[in-house]
Amino acid sequence: MKVRVLVSFKDSVLDPQGQTVKNALHTLGYKNISDVRQGKVFEVDITDMSDADIEKIIPEISNKVLANPIIEKFTWEILE
Amino acid sequence: MKVRVLVSFKDSVLDPQGQTVKNALHTLGYKNISDVRQGKVFEVDITDMSDADIEKIIPEISNKVLANPIIEKFTWEILE
Amino acid sequence: MIEKKIIKEHGLTEQEYEKIVELIGREPNLTELGIFSLMWSEHCSYKSSKIHLKKLPTSGENVIQGPGENAGIMDIGDGLAIVFKIESHNHPSFIEPYQGAATGVGGILRDIFTMGARPIALMDSLRFGPLSQAHNKSIMEGVVSGIAGYGNSIGIPTVGGEIYFNKCYSPNPLVNVFCIGLARKEKIFYAKAEGAGNSVLYVGSKTGRDGIHGATMASAEFDEDLEKKRPNVQVGDPFKEKLLLEACLEVMDKDLIVGIQDMGAAGLTCSTSEMASNSGSGIAINLDLVPQREEGMTPYEIMLSESQERMLIVAKRDKVQAVQEIFEKWDLEAIHIGQVTDGDKLKVEANGQEVVNIPVDSIVNLCPVYDRPFERPAYLDKLDQLDSLPLPENLNQTLLDLLTDPTQADKEWVFRQYDHMVQTNTALLPGADASVIRIKGTKKALATTLDGNPLYSYLDPKSGGKIAVAEACRNLSCVGAYPIGVTNCLNFGNPEKPEIMWQFKEIVEGISEACLAFDIPITGGNVSFYNETDGKPIHPTPVLGIVGIIPDLDKSIGPGFIDNGEAIFLLGNNRDEIGGTAYLKSQFQMEKGRPPQIDLEEEKRVQNLCLEAIDDGLLSSAHDISEGGLALCLFECAFLSAKKIGCVVHLSDNIRSDSLLFGETQSRILVTAPSHHLSRILNLAKERGVFAKKIGETGGAKIEIGHQNKTLIDLDVQTAFQAWKQAIPESFKIR
């Protein structure tokens, strides 16, 4: 089973990386790009686990390891 | 319009960050996690642009800016 | 009408609230209350520490600016001034180690360049809980990479620092960061808002809802409610800071501004009101003009936000455009948000309405000052006696245990993550007693060091304070630097507890006494209270940052053995003092006993002798004896020698062998010299009234320490070196 976890800064937290990318795109002439936010993506392979357990474990590892809940939020989806 | 671009290492490139996360998860007892790969995600807001233009522009900025094609690959999807 | 509950949530007492009402002649509105709560917090007002800090000596002929500004300033000749300060970022680092430490670096850098100085070096003093616990490891990993991430990126070398491990810092770490900058004397700037009608400019990052209540948080003890209180921790943007640094230094260099102040803790509130108050003027700003990162921010939020990488500038009326052009060059905006006014008020407008109108003095200067009760803690009565301890059977093993205790072990794992060489001035790499930074264009160099032994301070606060100063100076003496100025960071528990207040008072008195003895002024510092977790305070932890001058860099020496066959001298006396040592802690898990006592006059004689001998070119190396005692000192001299040279040493003192090897008697320096300097050194020592003795010779691949007719230590340098070097990396390998 493959799960994708997306981690990004909470909306109220400054995202200097995204801002820098946005500025670069503007300099290159892509003026229609009004905002960029940068985050992390984890593709996690899991073997031998029930769907119910996955439902439980993914938020758990996201909170503990993949994301820092103080400044980051996460979403996840099962890929296959 | 919001577009999500996912950038990750090509399969041929080692991903030590992903490995470190995997090891950390194993230490915490999540033994069923057989692999982790880490990449970047960009959420790009675009205003006033036709779908056709977006189809053209996203691969362009991904190749030029968001990803380095020597080591990275990307996929993208329109979110809304 | 403001409810009592809200007053309490703002960390203000009812009496304090009444005083506010009296000062402004009416009830404050919520935004005004927020402003008072920030500016009257412990962190910003020093209300509990002020009366004690007054005892510190702060004047001296080279002092250009003592405490009271963003940083201290001292004249170092050649038309140059140094600007330096230390700050704590303990609480933010506890909550989010990486960003907390990173923004700590950002903050101290702004304190330095806001005065017109280009930062030339950073140092960090860190305290963590034992690495045997996973969460302490991850805090340390985060803190170190946060400091690296910020400092490296801006290009300020982190040239040194210190780290102690003790369970009292688990999980509340201490992160103190020191910065020193160099300015031309005629280009120093202050936080001034002079000249009614002059423009108030906002520069740097946009304002977001970051760390609202950060300053009040730094003044509240942590408890189990932490989860709920968890604020929005700031994320640092070092690239923005680099732009800000370059742009600010450029407008200052071109003489376009009247005054400048960083927005650190208490952001816009603190910078506007302090600048006005410093100049006896008023200030008026319009919040609608403040660049905002988020929509719908209230005046309360904008005034209290602690977003990083922002500065406030007061520009000469006719120079605003010139200022804006320079900021534009650096891809930043300088936005006019208000002006200096006659009168004495901070006036804030938003959406066409006046939302704040209070006298600047009331927020900046009229916070109540407390003489909090103090009382000698009861724990001290139990610590004084040491029952007779068994002598370790295998002293080689005892030594290896001491060497591999993370507090004594090699810190390369940490400092190689820091760019310590950028700016190409680092003449002595991290790992030595002090850091040496040359001043290009002169023969001179600066030496800097951070010091503070928390164990001594816990067991005997006054001695702890004195020794922290003495040891820092001793570190400077060892590289041939004359101490000139001091900054200090005082980390303590809850000052509302009489025992904590007592520790504080004692330590400040100790520091004061030592600074007077060395005739070095304190030019600034920082106090961090409320370092407690679930009611358990940390050991009182003063961290002294002392700066010295090396008149001729070519004469400076380091701690490592230079050559085989050189004579090893001990300057100073060995005494039987074993209390409070690293040895007791490592061998017997004891934090007990009377720590070493110090005679400041004796200390000065030893240091002066060392300085004189270096100046006369007599010495090859010098290293001070501190944690781990004489034995550890010898091993460090071998480890820090390029060729890993060993030595043979013989001691004859009538002292119990463990105490002789590992005792931490003060006022001792181990030096080496070519043998033909022997008589000159001994004569000089005699003339200067210092006990000095040749105790051995360098050479070989082993370290052998004999005592009377026994061999106490006989160890291969390489074996010990590898153990010392690997200790910290190993503990990070185990997950």
Place this chain on the structure above:
Amino acid sequence: MKFGIVIFPGSNCDYDTFNVLRDVFHMETVFLWHKDHNIKDVDCIILPGGFSYGDYLRSGAIARFSPLMQEVKEFAMKGGLVLGICNGFQVLLELGLLPGAMLRNKNLKFLCQHVHIRIEEKKTPFTKRGEKGQVLRIPIAHFDGNYYDSEEGIETLIENNQIVFRYSEHNGLISDKGNVNGSKESVAGIINKAGNVMGMMPHPERASEAILGSEDGKIIFQSIIDWLA
């Protein structure tokens, strides 16, 4: 003979490099601002170390779009000497003037320390003063110095003798131990096929004065000066 040092907003070894060229080698040296289109008739361009744009996206990724970089590219195409140090090397990779890419150091930590590098090619404008096999002691200070290219890319580099420096042990031995950051083929510095554009991760400007602990870096600057003379 004139040297130009590029300043990006986040460069931080610009003055260090300038000082060495001016004070140690007494060369005429000017700064080139990233927003300008003017390379001021220099004979050699140096892209210094630092964090050109905070290195937020990837090291050197955004710097390559600076107006000045188009001029640098043209200068290089015409055979002008270009040296990229550390972040400058990363910019040259992103710019496509040199092949390959940088990954994070193998231990995932920033590394600042003296390392040993072995001169692999003497016949370049940047190393002619050295000897093949000579070991230099020079500091590194980077997070992303783990050189990567595809198998074919690496083969091409080797075939064309484009690897100029390799990380080694103090005695010149190429080994995993000496390869501090995990680079493919222990690559510490490479040159383009035409032989006028070189990138290296170690900082020669930090090893050009005795007081800083090593003068081995002088070989690189002296070679350029000899070449241009």
